[in-house]
Amino acid sequence: MGRGVMSTRTALAWTCAGLLALAGAGAAWAQPTQQPGRAALAVENDDGGYRATKKYADVRDRVVKARMLERLRDFLSPIRLPRSVGLLAAECDGGAGAGPFYLTGDRTITICYQFVAAVEKVADTVIAAQRENPQFFPFPVTRDEFIWGLLGGVMLHESGHALFDVLDVPMFGREEDAADQFAILIALKLRPPLAVAAVKAYAYFWRGMSDPDAMTKDGSLNQDFADEHGTPSQRLFNGLCIAYGRSPEVFGKFVAAGWLPQQRAKGCAREYAQLEQAFTRTVLPFIDTARMAEMENIDWLAANYGPAQPAPAASTAPASPVPASKSAQGPGGRGDPLSAGR
Amino acid sequence: MIATFARRRTRRRGGSARRRAPIGFLLGATLACAIAPATPAAAQAAPVAAAQVQVRYEPTAKLSAVRDMLQRHKVLEKAQLFMSPLRFPRALTIRAAECGASSVPYDAADGIITICYEAIADIQALAKGSDPDKVAAFVTGGVVEEVLHRMALAILRIYDIPVWGREEDAADRLGAFVMLKFDERTAAIAITGAANLFIAATSALGKVDYVSDVSPPAQRFYNFLCVAVGGDQRNFGGVVDQGFLPKDRAVKCAGEYNTIRKAFDLRVMPHVDPDLVVRIRAIDWLHEDKN
Numbered sequence: 001m002g003r004g005v006m007s008t009r010t011a012l013a014w015t016c017a018g019l020l021a022l023a024g025a026g027a028a029w030a031q032p033t034q035q036p037g038r039a040a041l042a043v044e045n046d047d048g049g050y051r052a053t054k055k056y057a058d059v060r061d062r063v064v065k066a067r068m069l070e071r072l073r074d075f076l077s078p079i080r081l082p083r084s085v086g087l088l089a090a091e092c093d094g095g096a097g098a099g100p101f102y103l104t105g106d107r108t109i110t111i112c113y114q115f116v117a118a119v120e121k122v123a124d125t126v127i128a129a130q131r132e133n134p135q136f137f138p139f140p141v142t143r144d145e146f147i148w149g150l151l152g153g154v155m156l157h158e159s160g161h162a163l164f165d166v167l168d169v170p171m172f173g174r175e176e177d178a179a180d181q182f183a184i185l186i187a188l189k190l191r192p193p194l195a196v197a198a199v200k201a202y203a204y205f206w207r208g209m210s211d212p213d214a215m216t217k218d219g220s221l222n223q224d225f226a227d228e229h230g231t232p233s234q235r236l237f238n239g240l241c242i243a244y245g246r247s248p249e250v251f252g253k254f255v256a257a258g259w260l261p262q263q264r265a266k267g268c269a270r271e272y273a274q275l276e277q278a279f280t281r282t283v284l285p286f287i288d289t290a291r292m293a294e295m296e297n298i299d300w301l302a303a304n305y306g307p308a309q310p311a312p313a314a315s316t317a318p319a320s321p322v323p324a325s326k327s328a329q330g331p332g333g334r335g336d337p338l339s340a341g342r
Numbered sequence: 343m344i345a346t347f348a349r350r351r352t353r354r355r356g357g358s359a360r361r362r363a364p365i366g367f368l369l370g371a372t373l374a375c376a377i378a379p380a381t382p383a384a385a386q387a388a389p390v391a392a393a394q395v396q397v398r399y400e401p402t403a404k405l406s407a408v409r410d411m412l413q414r415h416k417v418l419e420k421a422q423l424f425m426s427p428l429r430f431p432r433a434l435t436i437r438a439a440e441c442g443a444s445s446v447p448y449d450a451a452d453g454i455i456t457i458c459y460e461a462i463a464d465i466q467a468l469a470k471g472s473d474p475d476k477v478a479a480f481v482t483g484g485v486v487e488e489v490l491h492r493m494a495l496a497i498l499r500i501y502d503i504p505v506w507g508r509e510e511d512a513a514d515r516l517g518a519f520v521m522l523k524f525d526e527r528t529a530a531i532a533i534t535g536a537a538n539l540f541i542a543a544t545s546a547l548g549k550v551d552y553v554s555d556v557s558p559p560a561q562r563f564y565n566f567l568c569v570a571v572g573g574d575q576r577n578f579g580g581v582v583d584q585g586f587l588p589k590d591r592a593v594k595c596a597g598e599y600n601t602i603r604k605a606f607d608l609r610v611m612p613h614v615d616p617d618l619v620v621r622i623r624a625i626d627w628l629h630e631d632k633n
Contacts, residue, residue, distance in 0.1 A: 233552035
């Protein structure tokens with residue numbers, strides 16, 4: 001997952017789309033949202049962007065039914081792109097560890113079937129851990145929430161790379177961190193249940209990954225730190241910090257449970273404000289804000305995904321996310337169940 | 343010169359083995375040439391007034407040796423001179439002070455950039471473990487990194503620059519980018535010093551702080567090298583050939599450098615007087631304090 005070059009490291013985050021509906025998804029098919037005279041994200045070719053595969057045929061069937069690419073295309077349709085960007089789902093080079101990527105020259109986002117398969121396996125681990133030790137998790141999560149929250153976030157991460165490229169966004173920090181920021185920031189603009197689903201999928205995913213040691217046994221620097229991505233813990237803390245900085249009343253649960261340490265949490269309001277300002281200054285001018293408001297209020301988790309329509313309660317939706325559930329509490333001082341077997 | 347970083351002209355047989363960075367590796371032969379006689383250019387480049395930026399060394403009892411060293415080398419005056427091409431919307435002060443910590447944030451209300459004596463003392467302490475002949479270069483490079491980092495953080499705020507990614511990384515990348523604008527000898531000292539500082543800090547810390555909004559020194563090490571390789575393949579390509587910067591990162595460094603350059607051109611250059619930049623670049627920074 002990365003820009004230009006495929007990375008074997010698993011991707012990131014979560015949200016937007018609850019491209020749920022693995023099973024259902026039948027009827028109404030989203031109409032192309034591209035408007036005359038402007039470029040857009042577009043699924044490609046007569047296979048609808050879903051490349052053929054033998055090894056991952058079952059995965060392909062699921063993402064086709066879920067209309068994964070079409071949801072992403074529609075979700076990002078309020079953005080006025082100066083150049084079009086392609087969307088693909090495919091079996092990628094690199095074997096089972098291949099992650100999604102954005103290719104700068106082709107301006108194409110590719111979601112790898114094997115990554116979807118890997119996320120499904122991680123989901124099983126998370127659900128098993130939650131069953132064993134539910135109090136460890138600040139918010140309860142369902143399997144579908146985890147899978148599609150995470151895949152949605154990954155697609156937004158890659159979309160971030162694409163936007164940074166085609167919008168010529170000035171990039172002073174590390175672009176991989178910025179793509180994580182973009183994904184989380186957009187997720188936080190969704191309806192509250194979706195925002196929470198996105199953040200928890202992101203957090204549970206990265207909490208289960210281990211960090212590298214600083215030095216090797218022979219006293220050398222560990223070259224894992226040369227990766228342009230942050231380490232799992234860094235990505236976890238970065239993401240939670242943005243969420244907490246925007247909505248401490250909701251995501252304070254992660255602080256209370258020790259998932260986001262106080263030493264970092266105290267600066268998160270400022271980190272969020274800086275990110276929001278960067279978005280406002282460099283991306284928002286390309287967005288049709290009226291259409292974006294519609295997108296923010298759509299139930300992207302709906303099983304049957306059709307053409308984008310405003311949700312009935314759009315005008316009364318709260319500005320900040322609220323918890324999907326109030327039942328979960330902190331970890332209770334036990335070990336980290338997510339680490340087991342991953 | 344720049345022996346350590348310079349791309350080797352002769353390929354080793356069997357390709358380039360993956361090599362890791364032991365503590366102090368970069369101190370090698372790199373900077374033996376660093377403290378060379380002052381060049382005529384140093385005397386010819388007339389210092390440029392920087393009326394908008396004031397400097398002061400604040401008193402300290404505990405760290406007076408650090409204060410003396412900074413004053414002797416005119417570190418703040420050089421920072422003042424270096425910033426002179428920038429047009430600021432307000433008056434600024436660069437102060438060196440005892441902070442009770444290794445850093446304090448830019449004071450936006452009063453326009454104060456602070457260099458903490460404690461940070462400089464830390465650099466000196468980390469340098470002590472290196473080859474005695476190379477300590478001066480280590481400290482010089484480390485101090486340049488610290489000063490540029492603090493200046494970069496302030497500049498991002500002063501010009502209200504939108505920052506994607508982590509702000510501290512942005513300051514590092516901006517600092518490394520600016521280092522490459524020095525003459526190659528000075529750039530080598532600065533990049534090498536920063537790299538050595540991060541290696542030594544990684545070893546000294548022992549464990550990694552993943553929580554902080556400041557990246558661990560191991561990451562900062564590779565980020566600095568990547569900007570250097572991306573911006574000056576000729577002088578810094580050696581770190582790839584010798585295996586210090588992994589190739590799968592190195593292939594992206596030209597792109598990373600280009601990204602920073604574009605961001606700098608778009609968001610910083612509008613505040614820069616290009617004629618003054620020319621005069622600043624003509625200065626021999628390593629010997630400015632001797633003139």
